[in-house]
Structures are given as C-alpha cells and as structure tokens.
Amino acid sequence: MRALYENHWVDAPADPEPWAWERRRALLLSEARSGERVLDLGCGAGRFVKALQEAGADPVGVELAEAALERARAVAPGAELHRLEDDGTIPLGHHTVDLVWCSEVLEHAADAATLLHEARRVLKPGGRLLVTVPYHGRAKDVLISLARFERHFDPLGQHVRFFTRRSLTLALNHAGFDPIAVRARPPLLIARAVRP
Numbered sequence: 588m589r590a591l592y593e594n595h596w597v598d599a600p601a602d603p604e605p606w607a608w609e610r611r612r613a614l615l616l617s618e619a620r621s622g623e624r625v626l627d628l629g630c631g632a633g634r635f636v637k638a639l640q641e642a643g644a645d646p647v648g649v650e651l652a653e654a655a656l657e658r659a660r661a662v663a664p665g666a667e668l669h670r671l672e673d674d675g676t677i678p679l680g681h682h683t684v685d686l687v688w689c690s691e692v693l694e695h696a697a698d699a700a701t702l703l704h705e706a707r708r709v710l711k712p713g714g715r716l717l718v719t720v721p722y723h724g725r726a727k728d729v730l731i732s733l734a735r736f737e738r739h740f741d742p743l744g745q746h747v748r749f750f751t752r753r754s755l756t757l758a759l760n761h762a763g764f765d766p767i768a769v770r771a772r773p774p775l776l777i778a779r780a781v782r783p
Contacts, residue, residue, distance in 0.1 A: 633659025
C-alpha cells in the first residue's frame with residue numbers, strides 16, 4: 588500500500604485537492620482552537636497543517652508516503668511531521684492531542700478500523716475527532732450504480748471503501764468514540780466524535 592501512495596505523490600499535481608480546499612479548511616478551522624495540539628492524520632501535501640499553524644494551533648502531520656511529507660515540509664516549514672509506522676501505528680504517544688482531523692483519508696485506508704483506534708489512542712480524554720469522507724447522496728449513488736458502477740468502484744483505484752452515514756457511525760462506534768454525530772453535506776459526510 589505504501590508503494591502505491593509513494594508513486595501517487597511523486598506524480599500528483601502541485602495542488603492536489605482544489606475542489607474542496609476552502610470548504611474543508613473552514614470546517615477544520617471552525618473546530619480547532621488556538622494553542623491546541625491538532626493531528627492532521629493523512630496530511631498529504633501539508634496545506635491543512637499550514638492553515639493550522641497560521642490559526643495559532645500546534646499542528647502535527649502524519650502521512651503514509653514520504654513523498655507527501657517532502658511536499659508538506661516545503662509547504663509548512665518547521666511543522667512536526669511524521670510517517671505512519673508500517674504496522675499502522677501513529678508515531679505519537681497516548682493521549683497527546685486535542686483534535687484529530689482525518690479528511691478524505693478513511694476511504695483510502697486498507698485498515699480503517701486500526702486507523703480509527705489509533706486516532707482514539709492519541710486523543711486526550713474528551714478529545715475530538717473530525718472526519719470527512721466522500722458522499723454523493725442516495726439519488727446519485729443509485730445513478731452511479733446503474734450507469735457508471737465499474738468506473739466509480741474501480742477495483743484498481745485508490746478508494747478501497749465507501750461510507751454511508753450508518754457505516755461511518757458504526758465504524759466510529761466500534762473504535763470507541765461517543766458521542767458521534769454524522770451529517771451528510773454532499774459531496775461529503777462530516778463526522779464529529781468524542782473520545783470518552
């Protein structure tokens with residue numbers, strides 16, 4: 588899996604996510620507080636890490652691919668950045684962050700359950716998890732299944748799973764988060780959860 592993402596980041600465009608940048612940035616900054624330690628889990632090219640720095644938070648980025656971390660180092664100089672361990676462990680201690688931001692990552696994870704358990708492990712008691720995943724809505728899902736199933740659910744593509752409100756809630760509950768609130772705002776599902 589790591590090799591797949593190393594290759595992806597080597598060839599990825601300089602601005603890999605322009606379609607939703609402002610909306611997701613506003614969502615993150617509405618939740619992050621100045622001075623809080625915030626983990627950007629799946630930090631990619633580091634744009635959210637930089638936004639958190641500028642907002643006065645204490646960000647740390649974790650990414651699977653070293654090629655992505657090279658970009659993040661250039662975008663957010665001086666930021667604390669780490670590579671995800673080979674076993675899926677986040678290289679941070681227990682109960683060390685106030686907020687975990689995991690945006691457009693879970694659908695790519697080979698083991699989403701481990702990633703969510705790791706997010707819970709690094710969160711302080713009462714810490715918050717903010718997740719976004721792609722979501723089309725029921726009507727568009729039906730159209731995709733009828734007209735573009737193979738193209739959308741490409742077995743060789745980067746998305747290894749798709750979430751509904753219910754399945755995302757169940758995954759977060761299984762990882763030990765409570766309370767959990769999931770809302771649909773196509774093209775995203777947005778989940779807020781708390782570590783007890």
